[in-house]
Amino acid sequence: MTERNGRNGAGAAKVDRRRMMQCMAWAGTGVLWAVSGGVPHTVGLIGDAEAAQNAASGLHFVQISDSHIGFKLPANPDPVGTLGETIARIKKLPVEPAFLVHTGDISHTSKEAQWDAADQVIKGANKQVFYIPGEHDVADIDNGKAYLARYGKGTHGRGWYSFDSAGVHFVALVNVFNFNPGFKSNGLAVIGDEQLEWLEKDLAPRSASTPIVVLAHLPLWTIYEPWGWGTADAGRAFAHLKRFGSVTVLNGHIHQIIQKVEGNVTLHTAASTAYPQPAPGSAPAPGPKTVPADQLRQYLGLRNVDFALSRQGPPALTDSRLSA
Amino acid sequence: MAKLPLFAVLLAAAPAAAFPAGAAQSVTVKIHNMQFTPATLTIAVGTKVIWINEDTAPHTVTDRERAFRSAALDNQESYSVTFRTPGDFTYYCTIHPMMVGRITVR
Numbered sequence: 001m002t003e004r005n006g007r008n009g010a011g012a013a014k015v016d017r018r019r020m021m022q023c024m025a026w027a028g029t030g031v032l033w034a035v036s037g038g039v040p041h042t043v044g045l046i047g048d049a050e051a052a053q054n055a056a057s058g059l060h061f062v063q064i065s066d067s068h069i070g071f072k073l074p075a076n077p078d079p080v081g082t083l084g085e086t087i088a089r090i091k092k093l094p095v096e097p098a099f100l101v102h103t104g105d106i107s108h109t110s111k112e113a114q115w116d117a118a119d120q121v122i123k124g125a126n127k128q129v130f131y132i133p134g135e136h137d138v139a140d141i142d143n144g145k146a147y148l149a150r151y152g153k154g155t156h157g158r159g160w161y162s163f164d165s166a167g168v169h170f171v172a173l174v175n176v177f178n179f180n181p182g183f184k185s186n187g188l189a190v191i192g193d194e195q196l197e198w199l200e201k202d203l204a205p206r207s208a209s210t211p212i213v214v215l216a217h218l219p220l221w222t223i224y225e226p227w228g229w230g231t232a233d234a235g236r237a238f239a240h241l242k243r244f245g246s247v248t249v250l251n252g253h254i255h256q257i258i259q260k261v262e263g264n265v266t267l268h269t270a271a272s273t274a275y276p277q278p279a280p281g282s283a284p285a286p287g288p289k290t291v292p293a294d295q296l297r298q299y300l301g302l303r304n305v306d307f308a309l310s311r312q313g314p315p316a317l318t319d320s321r322l323s324a
Numbered sequence: 325m326a327k328l329p330l331f332a333v334l335l336a337a338a339p340a341a342a343f344p345a346g347a348a349q350s351v352t353v354k355i356h357n358m359q360f361t362p363a364t365l366t367i368a369v370g371t372k373v374i375w376i377n378e379d380t381a382p383h384t385v386t387d388r389e390r391a392f393r394s395a396a397l398d399n400q401e402s403y404s405v406t407f408r409t410p411g412d413f414t415y416y417c418t419i420h421p422m423m424v425g426r427i428t429v430r
Contacts, residue, residue, distance in 0.1 A: 070398075108398070109395070109398055110396055135418060139395065139418060284357055285359075286358065286381075
């Protein structure tokens with residue numbers, strides 16, 4: 001089981017010159033993003049020395065999301081297989097990640113057998129994994145009891161927690177309980193008073209120069225209200241976060257990559273490891289999107305997050321597709 | 325507000341056709357395209373309501389006061405509740421909370 005008290009992932013990224021050069025080669029699969037003055041831009045193409053430096057000098061971890069183990073319809077009859085491909089890619093990274101984060105929807109319908117299958121595959125990475133639940137993980141009849149019994153040990157409230165690694169403070173929020181039934185903004189996710197109070201206290205002793213990473217399953221900004229793709233009280237969380245110089249929000253839920261910048265806060269949704277969903281508003285409803293089988297892996301992937309701790313600023317994110 | 329256990333909650337995961345229409349009346353609500361259809365329903369006391377998920381996404385049927393609550397229903401799975409006392413009920417899907425249905429029992 002995961003421990004969540006502090007020094008997790010502290011053996012992060014000690015990289016010698018040889019590995020750094022390997023990393024430069026690997027970085028060729030993507031484009032690195034950085035943000036200055038609120039505007040995201042690429043910091044360099046592949047193999048760029050600065051990019052390699054990013055990976056070499058700080059904290060490197062990997063985000064995966066929305067594995068939906070148990071799904072078996074044509075959009076992806078084998079989500080265990082595509083999760084396995086994702087893990088195989090992580091094992092081949094030239095710079096080992098300090099740990100993995102999974103931003104929810106491990107399972108499709110909150111069944112132990114689905115989590116068993118996910119664990120079996122993910123443990124192949126041989127890395128500590130920090131989990132948060134998606135709404136598919138708390139859809140058991142007891143409203144999340146099974147997830148919390150299995151993944152929630154040592155957490156607060158209904159599964160939220162924080163930890164530190166290599167000078168970066170991580171906050172894992174849970175916004176898949178307390179949905180209000182209803183259309184429009186009533187159907188958005190909610191963080192809730194109890195968790196927001198905890199967040200305020202958790203952040204209070206940190207200096208404004210501490211880089212912050214926030215994990216949450218549903219997007220912390222409203223991407224598309226009619227589909228409930230947003231969090232109604234996210235603004236209250238940002239009120240506690242705005243004094244920090246670098247805040248990176250990593251979300252899942254929508255099975256596609258969308259990014260947004262708000263001052264010092266950058267927000268990123270992630271690809272799924274299982275199946276795509278339609279672009280916001282492009283279909284009558286959200287849900288699994290079936291694409292030709294030979295194109296599926298263009299929509300699935302993982303995200304590398306690299307902090308260059310020698311410099312201020314947000315981490316470099318590299319999204320890789322399973323097809324690449 | 326406290327609701328007493330007024331319901332006979334029957335299984336999930338069986339097609340509605342497996343239920344013979346007995347003495348009590350039954351009504352089927354289809355879950356399709358992220359909607360409960362019909363979304364509003366007025367029924368007599370003693371009526372059994374059967375929800376069938378025809379979507380590729382899983383859904384739950386969850387009373388907002390938790391008077392009844394299904395587990396996640398995968399594609400083609402069903403859930404049913406027999407309403408034994410009058411009242412107004414608002415339910416939703418906890419996975420897709422924009423999906424809302426209402427039942428009036430008279």
